[in-house]
Amino acid sequence: MRFTDYIETSFSNLWKMKLRTFLTTFGVVIGIGALVSMFAFGKGMQNNVTSTFNELGLFNYISVFPRSAERNQNNSDHYDPDDQGYIPPAKDINQPVRILDEDFVKELSAIEGVEAAFPEIRFPAMVRFNDKENFEMIQALPAQISKTGFIKLREGSFFDSDEENSVLISDSMLRNMGIKDAKSVIGKKLEISTLAFELSIESLPNILSFLQGKGLPFSSKNYQFTISGVMELTGMSGPIAMRTNILIPAGISEKMKKIQITSISDIFQSIGQPQGYSMVGIKLKDPKYIDSVKKWVEDSGFNTFALIDQLEEIKRMFIFMDLFFFAIAMIAITVASLGIVNTLVMSILERYREIGIMKAVGASNGDIKKIFLFEAGLIGFLGGVFGLALGWIVSTIINLIANQILSGQGVPHMSYFSFPLWLCLGSITFSILISLLAGIYPTIRASKVDPVVALRHD
């Protein structure tokens, strides 16, 4: 038999039992649809993470922390693989501990591959805008760094200098305040109240009440700012360094009286230890400089954190996610392939006499096997194509709904599903292969039909 004859014969045989073919194929469609949409979701999430990271330049980013001398001494004989910050006990333990100060930042900025280095300064404050009060973590950022691509602006402009009283606010903060038009807030005033620990005559009542166990010895200071721009927050929680609703220029920040807490460890910082920045961010020109810069920083006695190190971990997580999805989809596909086996076996019983006739007029066992195998393959092909279509349609609908819901929460529009070519072709091929596999038993059974018995069969 010719290839085209096999296809034509299989088509016409399947067409003769339309309902059963439809139901069997539909089982495959659901299985493949589930497989495709799950893989597309996994792939889509992976793409989103990677592209968001890339877009935000997070692979170009290294955070630097001071290495706590105390900690090193206590833990020098202890290794905890989960401890990202842990560096094996260094020989320089008795060397004077370096501080993350301005000199170090300047030194860093001069290293090859470093585009910019800047202290990450964060502090809590009360923000008043539009008669509303919100407690926020404020972040200070040098004006030049603000323009390097970390932040995307929805409206307005970045700071022009480090000394101006400008502020960038996030669109999610606006949304929380019920303001929809980002443009309308540009140029408006915003007040930031900081808490300052102060020992002065004016704060004496505070100190007294603190000593009596009522309240804290803090006084608050108010600063006026003008909103210069509205930042776009990304769906993936934003760059770690910029996870804030309010950005102010670094120069202004330095002049403000405030309690500075970048991380919780600041609170535990022992008295008498040298002061310095608690975190410094480094933006690289290219991810290829990561290793050399990290080494330089670590050799200088600091700990580092680079998100690119986490990428492998994230990728591994995605593989597990894919495997999990695959397992679920395989259940659907197994059920579908049992449907194929059932349909073909039924078909053989019904076409018993026909098989006998085929043999009587000269069909070989191979011909009969191929006819049934083509029918299985055709079910698989149709199931694969329509399953792909179903997966695509369902994904598109879920994507629309998800975006509809999430856009209300300030997450920008994005594709949660991705259909690369390999997934489309792979799912159809997979569907055909699984169906052929399901067709093996019925096929062997069909070829073993005894023509003498079959021709007597009614």
Place this chain on the structure above:
Amino acid sequence: MNPEYFVETNSLSKIYSSGKIEIAALRDVNITVKESSFLGITGTSGSGKSTLMNLLGGLDTPTSGNIKVQGKEISKFDPGELALYRRFQVGMIFQSFNLLPSYSALENVAFPLLFADVLKAERIKRAEEILDKVGLLARKNHRPSELSGGEQQRVAIARALINNPRLLLADEPTGNLDSKTSMQIVQALSELNKNHGLTIIMISHEQDLLNEFADDNIHLRDGAIANKNEMTSEQ
């Protein structure tokens, strides 16, 4: 070298065993058929007629003995060779016609060509030609259920001959037909035998028909060939 006989069996036996019970459907059957001759076979049901036909048609294999067709020992063929033998060397027709009910007359006739790797256009052309010869071209698009018994059997004959075999096996081809139609069918077979040199082996209950058209007759009883006297006394 031309073999003396077109079809020849030697001590042909077929034993069916079910559990410990063995039933001999054929026992030491020796038949010889010359090329372009017409052999009639009679016998009661269960006498082994159909078993002999299935063995000659390559649908079944003997338990012992051998079958030679055109000098080739088909009893030694493997399944692939047997399929080729059925495809090109032999045509078979049956009492119940064995047409495919969902296929048209034309598709039924063309069906064997599918396995002979013939292109579709050629399949249709050849099937139309042969349907024309059996006088059924006008009914080529009818399904078997829309045809009379005689017409169905003529479609079956056309199908059996589509690959130009030299041997035609007819297993009670008139069993489901009235006497007038039976006569027409056997006449048609006889004409194929006389005018086209087709070798025919036909099973029938109707001794009269065989007497009129067959060159030779044998009678089977309990799986063995009975002598002619017995044959006549039984009839």
